[in-house]
Amino acid sequence: MNGSLHSSPNVVxxxxxxxxxxxxFNIVGGVDQQYVINDNGVYVSKIKEDGAAGLDGRLHEGDKILAINGAKLEDLTHQVIVDLFRAAGEDVELRVLKKFPNHANGPTGSQPEPKSSVSLLEILVAFAGVAAVCAFIYMRLPRKHF
Incomplete structure (x- = not known):
């Protein structure tokens, strides 16, 4: 790398x-808390929708942050990195290595679970409907009295 940050189309x-x-947004990583095996880098772990990064829309979960305001984040502890973010001021410039498509950072099998398209409310409404139909049928059945 010759002491320079990555220069590729995936770096923004x-x-x-x-x-x-x-x-x-939240971060994970550092020399003392490796998120990716054999990589001391810092990764975005969560984007808050209504925060500065979420509203901007360019930073995504899984992106690797290479530098903040020109300060490289290589070979630093997690706490030192957090302190750099806290002291960065109001206007912050991040150099980011974008996550590759179909590439999961972190341990194997850490893909997010797909979200269900059926809500809990829809399930409850369906259950209530089935219960009402069953009750109607039960009430209509002829009864034998002994």
């Missing part, structure tokens, strides 16, 4: 303005 610079709730 993203400028964010810190909001009242911060930058609006």
């Amino acid at each position: 610079d993203i400028k964010l303005k810190r909001g009242s709730a911060g930058l609006g």
